[in-house]
Amino acid sequence: MVEIRYFAAIADAVGKDRETLEFPADATVADLRTTLAASYGPDLDKMLRVCAYLIGDELTRDPSATLTPRVDVLPPFAGG
Numbered sequence: 001m002v003e004i005r006y007f008a009a010i011a012d013a014v015g016k017d018r019e020t021l022e023f024p025a026d027a028t029v030a031d032l033r034t035t036l037a038a039s040y041g042p043d044l045d046k047m048l049r050v051c052a053y054l055i056g057d058e059l060t061r062d063p064s065a066t067l068t069p070r071v072d073v074l075p076p077f078a079g080g
Contacts, residue, residue, distance in 0.1 A: 003070045004032070010073050013047060014040050023067055029053050030063035032071065051075050 005018045014036070023031060032053075037045040052059050054072035 001069070002027070002032075002067050004036075005070065005072045007072065007074050008077065009075045010047060010051060013044055027067045028063060029055075029060070029065045029067065029071075032067060033063070047075060048073070 001020050002023050003018060003020050006014055006016065011017045021032075021035060023035075033045055033048045036048060052061055052074045053065065054074060055065055056068045058065070059074075
């Protein structure tokens with residue numbers, strides 16, 4: 001099970017700030033994106049492509065990065 005936490009525009013797009021989904025142990029960011037696009041529609045993948053993913057202590061955009069028990073989905077932020 002992976003706890004997915006959503007922030008800002010992604011939270012608005014999915015209508016929640018977190019959910020728990022089941023993935024195999026070797027699942028990747030690409031698998032997460034595929035699952036979310038299937039659940040929330042293909043337009044969400046356009047947003048997910050520009051997001052960063054906090055996986056453990058590492059911030060990444062690498063689709064081959066392996067998921068951990070908690071993943072934060074972070075859209076680009078503006079401001080200072």
